[in-house]
Amino acid sequence: MTKKPTLDAKIPEGAIDEKWTKHKFNMKLVNPANKRKHDVIVVGSGLAGASAAASLGELGYNVKCFCIQDSPRRAHSVAAQGGINAAKNYQNDGDSVHRLFYDTVKGGDFRSREANVHRLAEVSNSIIDQCVAQGVPFAREYGGTLSNRSFGGAQVSRTFYARGQTGQQLLLGAYGSLMRQVDEGTVEMFPRREMLDLVVVDGKARGIIVRNLVSGELEEYAADAVLLCTGGYSTVFYLSTNAVNCNPTAAWRCYKKGAHFANPCFTQIHPTCIPRFGETQSKLTLMSESLRNDGRVWVPKRKGDDRKPIDIPEAERDYYLETKYPAFGNLVPRDIASRNAEDVCKQGRGVGPTGYAVYLDFAEAINRLGKDVIASRYGNLFAMYHEITGDDPYETPMMIYPAPHYTMGGLWVDYNLMTTIEGLFALGEANFSDHGANRLGASALMQGLADGYFVIPYTLGNYLATEKPAPVNTNAPEFTEARKQVSQNIKDLMNIKGKTTADEIHRQLGDIMIDKVGMSRSEAGLKEALEKIPEIRKKFYEDLCIPGDASDYNKELEKAARVADFLELGELMARDALERKESCGGHFRVESQDEEGEAKRDDENFCHGAVWKYNGEGKEPERLIEELHYEHVLPSNRSYK
């Protein structure tokens, strides 16, 4: 590699397993009596936001926490089903901090930062301790110990879970701690507020502008630091497994204020979701991946074969995963399963009303094991599927199709979780650092809570103690200026008075994103996306329609403001995917595959994070890099044949 790294991740010196411990000692502390003099803004109240706000409140900081929902308990972390990893090794099956670290770096296809991942594995155990102490009702064995399961193809059982509602239970734990701090007066909660801009004073993040979603009024808040815990951007695809209000607006406005955005093209598409039924679908429902343990994936061999699945004889079915990957069969990793499903559908062999679905067939498993065994394993999932689609999976094969699920990319942060704007930190899915090009199952909850409970309480203190931010209040001209700009943007959107709804535009963008910047990406397709997205954006600014008033509860205005950002972010994702001329993790470039059609990484040229710097309206963003070094987990290739 000849390129020079242009971004310094501030990784501490020392052996990998000593970095965090030493760093914690070396960081400066804020005197207990001084903590209450520091105002901290936390945007978002999911696992990262709630745990950060609660922990900082416990330490004595003066915290203001904002969320778009009516209550912090509704943040989208609530919907995570599977579980949370930790390196406890309670099962005596060979797990360790090092193995969790190793699996996560490898799973990220060598595009994450070793030092961060090691810290994540180190604090994973404290997270479980903390959550159990909060009364999170994790599953238990008859002897009263905590139960674990193997998840997402891991060779050890390190996943802790609370039925299929692990995210909900962890969030309620963090939310409880948050509400306790609200009662103690250390945290002030601001629900139904959407952050629309970051206020930067003397190069440092010093506040935010939010819209009160009930009154429509703009409000300003000042602080010594701003923590962005606003989640990912899968909803750029319109249809995803994310909640309908999930959005990247807060992160995007920070990008435009100088926080660089890393690896926007790293998105995870989950293979087992219920397919869309038609135009008016608003979101996709995820079904547990465990279904692939017993279900067989197939499509008809012949194009356009519209017979009922039961009428298609064995010889005319293509069990494409079993044929192509004899060793792993239906259990190949998420990205491979997703990509192959898309391939067969694009060949015209997809099934269902839209032609974008494949069968997941349990007939063989039911014959072999009996209906009762299958019911005991998947009863809930079968019932849910039956309810949503009207089809009974005991009688006819399920239909599944991949759906955008998680985004590994996000705001660039250094080891201290600070973005390229001093005093602006990004936590959880909103940052980019720990999952590389692909996230392992049950690691999202772990990262959100690691950042909030165990990383930011230290690194934020160090920042405040070192920088000693000067007093600031919302009378500063920067606040007035930012507010004026936000207000003007809203007026501009309201004044278009066209005929197209924000959802219509969003759907058009989503169609392009999933087709060209989705599971497999080609140079031609990405260039096409880069031509089409500006056309959609043009239509948006010419023909958008928002009824009602900006000074009122107005969902259409909320949606439109987000779509404006989706249109820009979508373009950056396509640009990033175009520049990364290799395949890695969830990013598959058709030009970069081996003879057998498998993803080919290019460590020679792309062993780095791509970090995008905003250069102003109408100007091309600049691609900086953070070079990645692997000293403990040496890059190797995956093979599932």
Added chain:
Amino acid sequence: MKVNLKIWRQAGPDAPGKLVDYTVENVDPSQSFLEMLDSLNEQLVKKGEVPVAFESDCREGICGNCGLVINGIAHGEKGGCTTCEIRMRQYKEGDTITVEPFRAKAFPLIKDLVVNRSAFDRIMSKGGYVAVNAGSAQDANSQLIHRDLAEEAMDAAACIGCGACVAACPNASASLFVGAKISQFTWLPQGQIERSTRAKKMVTQMDSEGFGDCSNHAECEAVCPKEISIANISRMRREFTKSLFARN
């Protein structure tokens, strides 16, 4: 298919409200109830009219954000599910469906079908937690918990805080919501230290928010999307009564 709707429209908390008739054509039986309302709103927006305000987020029955009274029943006639989980195939051509907000004194109306449920947060802030600071926990397996107790706690903890129990109750009582949270911690060893103060403070806060008392109608259990048992209300009452005699 085509459905007729009677939807509660109210521009703001102090504005007069009324049921307004709408018709939605081309309803797909696979659509969710909220997607059907999305279609209605898209029609209204394209005509330049103000769409019907309603709330939803996850659209898979876990965030607790959505909540409508459909044909007089919170979360609809089907039961055991949230509003967002209802599919249109349970209705038939030409049906007339009435849609209203979750009504309660403690849930003031914001607009149309949107109400303010912040009272739940304030109740939670009085004890819906175990007071343990980050960093001070012991090893997770150092305290064994009987599997049955963990399961009981999980049954109670499944509450999504949607407020259907309040909307269904003739007294607009929040007893099922509060009882579920108190029960979760009553089952677990972690909850014992604050057991008494929790019951006292949460119940007191519930009363001060203007929720009514429970008079054993069990409507709450009937509409609860997570099928949380009213046994939790009895437990809350026991815990509260005991707390009156407790030292702390």
